[in-house]
Amino acid sequence: MYLPSDSDLAPQISAFLVYQLANFISVWSRMGPRCSHDSFANLLYTNHPVANDEGRLLRAVGRIKIIRYFIRKWAITQSVSVIEQLKAGIRYFDVRLSIPDCHTSLTGIHVLHALYGRQLSYILFEINRFLMSHKKEVIILDFNHFYNFDFVSFKEFIKLIENSFALKTLTPRCPLSGLSLDFMWKYGYQIIAIIPYHYSDNQMKISWIWGPESIVSPYPNVNRLDHLFKFLEITLKNHRKTHKECFYVTQAILTAKFRDICFHPWSSLKETFSIKCTEQTVSWISSFAHPSFFNIIMCDFINYYNFCEIVAYLNYQLID
Numbered sequence: 584m585y586l587p588s589d590s591d592l593a594p595q596i597s598a599f600l601v602y603q604l605a606n607f608i609s610v611w612s613r614m615g616p617r618c619s620h621d622s623f624a625n626l627l628y629t630n631h632p633v634a635n636d637e638g639r640l641l642r643a644v645g646r647i648k649i650i651r652y653f654i655r656k657w658a659i660t661q662s663v664s665v666i667e668q669l670k671a672g673i674r675y676f677d678v679r680l681s682i683p684d685c686h687t688s689l690t691g692i693h694v695l696h697a698l699y700g701r702q703l704s705y706i707l708f709e710i711n712r713f714l715m716s717h718k719k720e721v722i723i724l725d726f727n728h729f730y731n732f733d734f735v736s737f738k739e740f741i742k743l744i745e746n747s748f749a750l751k752t753l754t755p756r757c758p759l760s761g762l763s764l765d766f767m768w769k770y771g772y773q774i775i776a777i778i779p780y781h782y783s784d785n786q787m788k789i790s791w792i793w794g795p796e797s798i799v800s801p802y803p804n805v806n807r808l809d810h811l812f813k814f815l816e817i818t819l820k821n822h823r824k825t826h827k828e829c830f831y832v833t834q835a836i837l838t839a840k841f842r843d844i845c846f847h848p849w850s851s852l853k854e855t856f857s858i859k860c861t862e863q864t865v866s867w868i869s870s871f872a873h874p875s876f877f878n879i880i881m882c883d884f885i886n887y888y889n890f891c892e893i894v895a896y897l898n899y900q901l902i903d
Contacts, residue, residue: 617891618675618881619668620836623706624696625661629654631687634695636679636730641697651698656851657844658697660836660883665706669713672891674721675832675879676710679728682736692740695730703740707747714752714773721767723830723879725777725798737782741789748774753791759828777830800832800881806840806856808863815867823876831878835864857883865893 629652633645645651663671683689683699694700714720732740744753754762754772767773777793780786786794801818805811815833822831837856847855865888868880874897882890 617671617673617885617894618677618832618879619661619673619885620677620834620881620883621660621696622668622673622676622678623661623665623694623700624659624679625664625700627655627658627696627698627700629698631689631699632684634697634699634730635681635684636695636728637697653844653848654697656853657839659852660696660857662853662884663886665709666713668885669710669720669722671886672895673885675723675725675881677881678724678726679730680726680732680740681730682732684731692736692743704743704747707743711748714748718771718773719764719768721764721773721775723775723777725800725832727777727779727795727800729779729781732782734782741786741792744776750791754793755790756793756797759797759830796829798830798832799827800834803834803836804838806837806843808837808860811835811837811860812863812867819876823873832881833877833879834881835867836860836881836883853884858887861885861890862888865890868897869893 629648633642633651633654635642637645641654645654661668665676668676679695680692680703681695681699683693687699689699689702692703694703694706710722710724714722729737729740751771752773754767754775774791775793776791777795777798778786779795786792799822801814803811803814805814815835819831819833837860839852839856843855861882861884864880864882868874868877871877877897880894885891
């Protein structure tokens with residue numbers, strides 16, 4: 584199967600996004616934005632300790648640097664940068680954040696997945712640069728995991744978001760039934776920021792914070808494709824029966840178990856699980872009987888098997 588490059592994808596995907604449904608109410612409650620799992624886990628550092636999202640045992644074993652090389656092979660979930668993902672059409676970003684422990688030389692807020700990645704400020708800068716040159720593009724930032732944060736560091740995180748983007752681009756909370764691209768273009772909104780209410784009820788007073796009630800994202804936590812798609816079909820159909828007014832994420836991902844890593848020590852998440860999973864996901868969504876059930880579709884390694892193109896084509900079908 585043809586594997587597209589980012590330069591191949593960018594022109595057609597970008598043109599599509601500018602066109603799609605300017606007057607369609609609740610565009611994301613019925614359509615399927617492209618979404619990357621652990622979006623910024625394309626670059627993870629082995630020259631720093633194991634990240635604080637892992638347990639004590641792995642952090643202790645991970646003091647040996649060569650072990651961290653093995654950890655990285657099983658922790659990387661994407662192979663392209665945030666800018667390359669944006670150019671490929673990804674518009675929902677799944678974000679995990681940490682304040683690194685004091686025994687590291689890292690400062691500030693970092694992304695992570697078993698190992699620490701880039702500083703969040705650099706990633707937000709790149710996203711803002713893209714949005715400034717693409718005024719009609721809209722993204723969702725789903726900040727769903729926070730490690731080692733307290734009230735002070737969480738306030739710093741909120742300030743970082745506000746300083747990284749023009750406040751006028753941060754979409755205020757509103758019912759999804761009133762959200763459309765036409766509405767967002769009219770007022771210059773480009774970012775929906777979903778953030779859990781962890782540290783203060785005062786967060787609810789910040790108009791641009793969309794709370795955890797605005798999204799449902801069932802986690803399969805399985806390592807077999809047959810179990811995965813059974814789970815996805817059941818949860819997807821159950822959600823459609825409830826008619827909840829919220830974003831819904833279909834997590835088309837496999838999770839490696841400890842025994843999987845032990846049986847494949849020289850392999851990686853990508854080679855053992857993710858590439859096969861992305862391939863089967865593309866086939867599954869292409870033949871799914873009710874494509875209108877989909878909302879946000881999440882995958883690892885989004886630059887394989889025409890994932891972005893297939894989801895865009897799904898949108899075209901729904902428009903027609």
